[in-house]
Amino acid sequence: MAPKASMRRGRPKSVNPPSSSTGIQALNRGLDVLEALASHEGVTLTELSVHLGQSAATMYRVLTTLEQRRYAEASPEGQWFVGPEAFKRGSAFLRRTNIVERSRSVMRDLMSKTGETSNLDIEREGHVLFVSQVESHEMIRAYFPPGAISPLHASGIGKALLSAFDEEGLEGFIKGATFTRFTDKTIASAGRLREELQATRQRGYAVDDEERTIGMRCVAACILNRYSEAVAGISVSGPTARMPDVRLREIGVLVTDAAREISRRLGAD
Numbered sequence: 001m002a003p004k005a006s007m008r009r010g011r012p013k014s015v016n017p018p019s020s021s022t023g024i025q026a027l028n029r030g031l032d033v034l035e036a037l038a039s040h041e042g043v044t045l046t047e048l049s050v051h052l053g054q055s056a057a058t059m060y061r062v063l064t065t066l067e068q069r070r071y072a073e074a075s076p077e078g079q080w081f082v083g084p085e086a087f088k089r090g091s092a093f094l095r096r097t098n099i100v101e102r103s104r105s106v107m108r109d110l111m112s113k114t115g116e117t118s119n120l121d122i123e124r125e126g127h128v129l130f131v132s133q134v135e136s137h138e139m140i141r142a143y144f145p146p147g148a149i150s151p152l153h154a155s156g157i158g159k160a161l162l163s164a165f166d167e168e169g170l171e172g173f174i175k176g177a178t179f180t181r182f183t184d185k186t187i188a189s190a191g192r193l194r195e196e197l198q199a200t201r202q203r204g205y206a207v208d209d210e211e212r213t214i215g216m217r218c219v220a221a222c223i224l225n226r227y228s229e230a231v232a233g234i235s236v237s238g239p240t241a242r243m244p245d246v247r248l249r250e251i252g253v254l255v256t257d258a259a260r261e262i263s264r265r266l267g268a269d
Contacts, residue, residue, distance in 0.1 A: 033062045042079035100132045102265040107134040110258045116238035117142040121157040128158045142237035153187050156208035156220030157233030163200040164230035186211045205252040217243040219251045221259035226267030234259050
């Protein structure tokens with residue numbers, strides 16, 4: 001019976017016990033496994049081995065080590081998942097700032113008023129990083145899991161944040177930008193981006209008009225800290241059918257009001 005139970009845990013036929021040795025290679029391998037688990041909703045030992053190009057024995061040693069520390073866990077069917085400890089430690093990133101905590105009630109109110117999903121993002125290395133979301137109750141709705149990223153030039157919050165860059169910062173971003181196209185509406189040039197950012201400043205909010213995903217729109221605004229620095233962005237995302245042109249101004253006002261309230265809670269004037 002023991003071998004059968006081991007197979008259910010995703011264990012290969014023969015494997016040595018986990019090694020206690022440490023090193024940069026071992027650390028990188030462990031992080032590779034953790035990232036792979038996070039990007040899948042359950043993965044078998046064989047799938048993980050193929051995905052990372054490592055032997056099943058090596059992957060099992062890493063997995064059992066992570067499991068001992070509760071960074072990974074296995075199902076009776078032999079699938080591996082991210083464990084609860086990974087979530088707890090990852091949440092420490094969000095505890096570095098009180099933006100998430102102070103934004104939550106405003107985000108719920110914004111979702112209630114618009115009927116669409118409300119998002120909170122921050123900028124990280126030329127991308128927006130999704131850190132919090134309040135989902136719409138609609139059957140068809142926008143969804144971005146915490147930790148997901150999107151290029152600045154192709155997202156509402158990204159363009160809202162870019163609109164707050166000074167000229168030096170914007171020029172630096174443009175020089176390193178690849179302007180990857182996701183749809184026919186994606187901004188694909190520095191000139192077009194500058195035009196869009198100017199319109200964003202005049203409106204007071206940014207619009208993602210199917211630039212990342214066909215059929216989806218987003219309206220976003222910057223959140224400022226006590227030093228009037230743009231530290232995050234809040235947005236409303238939903239299907240174009242429920243966010244037609246005639247609603248964009250209305251939603252824009254609600255989003256900018258929400259951004260202003262969160263900024264106030266962070267100490268902005």
